[in-house]
Amino acid sequence: RRLYFDTHALVCLLEEKGFTTQQSEVIVSALVEIMNTNLDMIYKDMVTKVQQEIALQQVMSHIAGVKKDMIILEKSEFSALRSENEKIKLQLQQIKKQVTDEITKVHADNKLNLNLEKSRVKELHAQQDRALTQTDRKIDTEVADLKTMLESHKLDNIKYLAGSVFTCLTVALGFYRLWI
Numbered sequence: 153r154r155l156y157f158d159t160h161a162l163v164c165l166l167e168e169k170g171f172t173t174q175q176s177e178v179i180v181s182a183l184v185e186i187m188n189t190n191l192d193m194i195y196k197d198m199v200t201k202v203q204q205e206i207a208l209q210q211v212m213s214h215i216a217g218v219k220k221d222m223i224i225l226e227k228s229e230f231s232a233l234r235s236e237n238e239k240i241k242l243q244l245q246q247i248k249k250q251v252t253d254e255i256t257k258v259h260a261d262n263k264l265n266l267n268l269e270k271s272r273v274k275e276l277h278a279q280q281d282r283a284l285t286q287t288d289r290k291i292d293t294e295v296a297d298l299k300t301m302l303e304s305h306k307l308d309n310i311k312y313l314a315g316s317v318f319t320c321l322t323v324a325l326g327f328y329r330l331w332i
Contacts (some may be wrong), residue, residue, distance in 0.1 A: 159184065 159180050166176035
């Protein structure tokens with residue numbers, strides 16, 4: 153086996169760093185032993201080119217067998233699946249048409265109901281507006297009646313006040329004349 157580093161140069165380097173020649177050689181031989189062990193373990197897991205070609209031929213023969221099986225399945229099973237798929241597509245289109253018709257019908261019903269509700273709401277608002285207008289007129293009439301009544305009471309109060317003032321003046325003048 154080849155080593156990918158110079159063992160003599162490593163021994164010399166270790167000697168320069170303070171190791172003895174014997175220590176340096178022991179360290180380098182231990183490193184070489186470790187590398188050899190690691191390489192043996194790596195080589196155990198590897199395959200030779202001949203083994204690889206045999207395995208490739210086996211895989212290729214399995215693939216060819218699977219291809220033949222797939223062709224047979226395609227002719228028998230896939231044609232049945234295709235016809236079933238076509239049936240399902242037709243059913244789906246029919247269901248889609250029915251759903252579209254139902255949606256259109258519901259939409260029309262909702263639109264009609266909405267228009268009816270709008271007209272009911274408009275009529276209700278019109279009735280409320282008429283009732284509000286009548287109530288406003290009644291309130292205006294009552295306010296006018298109250299103002300008229302207030303004015304008449306005010307006039308009566310002024311009359312009574314004027315009469316009371318003149319009566320008091322007359323009485324006061326009467327007392328004044330008696331004492332004078």
